[in-house]
Amino acid sequence: MISMITNLLENRRVWILFFAALLMWSASPVDWVNLTNEGAGSAIRSIVGSFLAPDLSPKTMGEVIQAMWITLAYAVTALSLAIFFGLPLGLIASGVLSTDQRFVLALAVFVRAYLGMIRSIHELIWALLFVSAFGLSPAAGIIAIALPYSGIIGRIFAERLQDVPEGHITACQVSGASGLKLIALARIPTVLPDTISYLFYRFECAIRTASVLSFIGLGGIGFQVHIAMSDLKFETVATLFYSLLALILIVGLIGRSVRKRLLT
Amino acid sequence: MGTSNTRDRTYSFTPKIPGPFALTFIGLGIPIFIASWVFIFVESQGKRSLFSLENLDRAQSFLGQVFGADTWKSRGAELPDVFILATDTIAMSVLAIALAGVFSVVLLPLATARQDDQRAGYLANSGYAVMRALFVFTRAVPELLWALIVVFIISPGIFAGAIALAIHNFGVIGRLGADSIESLDRAPVVALESTGASSAQRYVIGVLPLVSRQLLTFLFYRWEVIIRTTAVVGFVAASGIGYQMRLDLSLFRYDEVGRLLIAYVVIVWMVDLLSTLVRRAFK
Amino acid sequence: MNAIDKRTGTEYRLESLTRSYGNRTVVGPIDLTFKQGDKVAIIGPSGAGKTTLLRLIAGVVSPTTGRITLRGTDSRAIANKNRFKDVGFMHQQLDLIPQLTARKNIEVGNSGRWSLLRTLGSLLLPVHDNRSERVASFFGLSDFLDVRTSLLSGGQQQRVALARLLVQAPALHLADEPVSALDPSLADKTLQVLCGRTGIEGEFVKTVVANIHAPELAVRHFDRVIGLRDGSVIFDKPASEVTDEDTSFVYDDHQKEAKQVRLPVEVDNWGRD
Numbered sequence: 001m002i003s004m005i006t007n008l009l010e011n012r013r014v015w016i017l018f019f020a021a022l023l024m025w026s027a028s029p030v031d032w033v034n035l036t037n038e039g040a041g042s043a044i045r046s047i048v049g050s051f052l053a054p055d056l057s058p059k060t061m062g063e064v065i066q067a068m069w070i071t072l073a074y075a076v077t078a079l080s081l082a083i084f085f086g087l088p089l090g091l092i093a094s095g096v097l098s099t100d101q102r103f104v105l106a107l108a109v110f111v112r113a114y115l116g117m118i119r120s121i122h123e124l125i126w127a128l129l130f131v132s133a134f135g136l137s138p139a140a141g142i143i144a145i146a147l148p149y150s151g152i153i154g155r156i157f158a159e160r161l162q163d164v165p166e167g168h169i170t171a172c173q174v175s176g177a178s179g180l181k182l183i184a185l186a187r188i189p190t191v192l193p194d195t196i197s198y199l200f201y202r203f204e205c206a207i208r209t210a211s212v213l214s215f216i217g218l219g220g221i222g223f224q225v226h227i228a229m230s231d232l233k234f235e236t237v238a239t240l241f242y243s244l245l246a247l248i249l250i251v252g253l254i255g256r257s258v259r260k261r262l263l264t
Numbered sequence: 265m266g267t268s269n270t271r272d273r274t275y276s277f278t279p280k281i282p283g284p285f286a287l288t289f290i291g292l293g294i295p296i297f298i299a300s301w302v303f304i305f306v307e308s309q310g311k312r313s314l315f316s317l318e319n320l321d322r323a324q325s326f327l328g329q330v331f332g333a334d335t336w337k338s339r340g341a342e343l344p345d346v347f348i349l350a351t352d353t354i355a356m357s358v359l360a361i362a363l364a365g366v367f368s369v370v371l372l373p374l375a376t377a378r379q380d381d382q383r384a385g386y387l388a389n390s391g392y393a394v395m396r397a398l399f400v401f402t403r404a405v406p407e408l409l410w411a412l413i414v415v416f417i418i419s420p421g422i423f424a425g426a427i428a429l430a431i432h433n434f435g436v437i438g439r440l441g442a443d444s445i446e447s448l449d450r451a452p453v454v455a456l457e458s459t460g461a462s463s464a465q466r467y468v469i470g471v472l473p474l475v476s477r478q479l480l481t482f483l484f485y486r487w488e489v490i491i492r493t494t495a496v497v498g499f500v501a502a503s504g505i506g507y508q509m510r511l512d513l514s515l516f517r518y519d520e521v522g523r524l525l526i527a528y529v530v531i532v533w534m535v536d537l538l539s540t541l542v543r544r545a546f547k
Numbered sequence: 548m549n550a551i552d553k554r555t556g557t558e559y560r561l562e563s564l565t566r567s568y569g570n571r572t573v574v575g576p577i578d579l580t581f582k583q584g585d586k587v588a589i590i591g592p593s594g595a596g597k598t599t600l601l602r603l604i605a606g607v608v609s610p611t612t613g614r615i616t617l618r619g620t621d622s623r624a625i626a627n628k629n630r631f632k633d634v635g636f637m638h639q640q641l642d643l644i645p646q647l648t649a650r651k652n653i654e655v656g657n658s659g660r661w662s663l664l665r666t667l668g669s670l671l672l673p674v675h676d677n678r679s680e681r682v683a684s685f686f687g688l689s690d691f692l693d694v695r696t697s698l699l700s701g702g703q704q705q706r707v708a709l710a711r712l713l714v715q716a717p718a719l720h721l722a723d724e725p726v727s728a729l730d731p732s733l734a735d736k737t738l739q740v741l742c743g744r745t746g747i748e749g750e751f752v753k754t755v756v757a758n759i760h761a762p763e764l765a766v767r768h769f770d771r772v773i774g775l776r777d778g779s780v781i782f783d784k785p786a787s788e789v790t791d792e793d794t795s796f797v798y799d800d801h802q803k804e805a806k807q808v809r810l811p812v813e814v815d816n817w818g819r820d
Binding site for chain 1: 285289296297299300301303304307308319322323326327330352354355356358359362400401404405406408409412413416417418419421422423492493495496499506509510513518521525528529532533541542544545546
């Protein structure tokens with residue numbers, strides 16, 4: 001019986017059929033007839049038009065730049081918290097600290113499970129829950145981002161630490177390193193370049209998430225987009241979108257040059 | 265035996281002035297870091313402090329209600345609603361990944377730098393730049409913001425949310441896929457060219473099979489991410505778990521929130537499980 | 548340069564040493580004795596168990612049977628964290644950390660002696676360890692010290708690994724193919740440093756056991772040569788007495804006639820002794 005199920009699970013055709021069926025089932029509740037809104041055509045035209053001619057007036061730009069700064073500030077603080085808590089948790093979760101003690105190993109498993117659980121829930125849902133629990137405050141938003149981010153940062157860091165080739169470790173052990181010295185010499189320098197470039201990627205994600213977080217009332221790009229949309233000021237929306245793009249491009253560029261320098 | 269010298273303690277300090285890049289990085293980075301924290305601190309004044317006593321009480325009662333008795337002993341009428349919301353959320357995510365997948369796979373060849381096709385020339389280059397820029401742009405804007413625009417055109421519902429998700433993920437998958445294709449060994453594709461295959465045929469028969477396994481991994485990995493984000497897009501697209509959760513939070517119906525949270529975590533785990541199983545089957 | 552030595556003897560002893568994986572005996576049984584200050588080369592074809600033998604002596608791998616005594620103390624009695632004073636090992640695969648500069652990799656040799664704080668300091672602060680720098684100069688690495696190790700050539704990396712061993716300065720230096728990537732004249736110079744024939748001031752009397760791939764190098768730089776084949780010692784004699792027949796015998800591959808011819812040649816050699 002069990003082997004029949006596992007055979008089924010390994011069969012590619014079965015999966016293809018399954019997903020084809022899933023796709024069709026997913027499409028069924030969609031109301032294809034009334035799909036588009038009234039006046040969708042003109043809406044599309046004005047939106048596309050505004051994206052080609054965004055609002056660049058000084059007054060708007062001033063607000064946009066302010067929104068950019070708010071989003072950036074949220075992203076920086078949330079990410080720094082996530083790094084501050086995530087990296088040590090990852091170190092523990094990787095189990096490299098345990099010499100023989102089963103306690104440390106159990107701790108590692110526990111931390112792993114904890115980090116995994118946090119990741120399941122999207123930052124925005126965390127944010128909603130925090131805001132409902134603790135009221136609207138910047139801290140609620142920041143912790144809402146920092147929590148799942150520390151989870152994934154910790155998990156990736158743990159995996160990288162574990163993947164260090166055995167030879168590196170043995171060579172340093174023979175030279176006399178052990179315990180923390182060993183980790184500092186053999187594991188950390190090996191994983192550092194990749195970890196740093198991953199953290200820059202996380203920074204980009206944090207900016208995106210921070211911009212959306214502002215949607216629930218904390219100020220920032222998302223908040224301004226919401227306002228502009230309700231006023232039907234599509235040109236302003238376009239400017240805001242482009243400003244977000246600019247922010248992410250800059251961070252991406254910095255990340256790439258850091259990565260390049262780390263590789264030489 | 266070896267002669268034992270006194271422990272060698274000589275070392276030399278060689279401070280070197282960091283290069284211009286490092287200087288600008290640190291010179292800008294530290295002020296931004298400090299300024300961000302100061303800003304947050306200032307913003308937090310006057311708002312309810314996170315850790316004040318009354319707040320902790322409130323949080324405790326919140327948690328109590330979310331995971332309290334009412335959540336578990338639901339009246340028969342509510343479970344089917346939660347179930348429908350969960351299935352709506354799953355459906356939205358499936359549509360999203362399908363749309364993103366189809367569009368990226370079809371448009372990918374335009375986004376890969378063609379090194380061996382001299383005839384394409386200038387046209388191919390501009391197409392490449394446009395596609396890559398499109399990927400970057402759609403990737404940069406988060407799904408929720410796309411959703412704000414999409415609901416103007418498409419009536420709110422599963423499909424609107426799916427499109428918003430698909431737009432963003434089109435950029436992600438497109439970028440990953442284009443990079444994959446560009447790092448391929450081009451020999452089999454070039455061989456196809458000599459048999460007279462058109463570029464479309466070359467793509468379908470030559471390139472796609474080579475890169476299909478990686479693309480599949482990308483798709484399912486993105487599905488895992490999308491299912492988590494679908495709930496959130498539901499805020500704007502007015503469907504799915506996220507929408508209902510927001511409603512219930514504002515109505516203080518925390519027991520319903522608890523049920524929705526559980527449903528949410530369950531479908532996330534289900535998708536994660538499916539994704540792992542599929543990737544194993546297609547190894 | 549040694550840390551204060553607690554060992555009482557001067558002899559290294561391998562007694563009835565074997566190492567098996569399943570029912571395949573890779574090394575042994577081997578009985579070997581050498582003393583502090585000896586320079587021993589081990590030659591033999593690949594797969595002869597040379598690397599396993601060195602790993603056994605280094606304590607990286609435990610013997611299946613037999614005993615290893617390092618200067619009067621049983622190898623098993625030495626705590627792992629103190630082992631670095633007694634024995635150091637340069638792997639055939641070098642196992643340098645690619646992301647560190649050559650200098651930092653060489654300084655790893657100090658890890659046994661340095662405290663955690665000092666180790667962190669060497670990694671984070673712009674501090675150079677003078678001793679490591681001096682050892683590096685013996686191997687001609689001075690110009691490459693601040694280059695990322697992954698960017699160095701095979702020969703340079705090999706010398707970095709060897710320098711790391713010398714910085715550690717254990718009583719017993721074990722090196723697995725230390726000069727395989729070096730051209731002949733560079734190999735000569737490097738082995739001169741390894742075997743302490745350069746008269747560098749501050750040099751201390753060390754014991755060296757090395758797997759050498761080229762018999763001429765072994766004979767030229769070491770005092771004693773051991774021929775290993777299929778895990779057993781074929782010959783063990785002073786370098787001056789090693790003949791061409793010895794070396795070709797050890798490297799001889801699966802030739803039935805040679806097997807029959809070998810025995811008289813061996814007896815002949817012993818006859819000369």
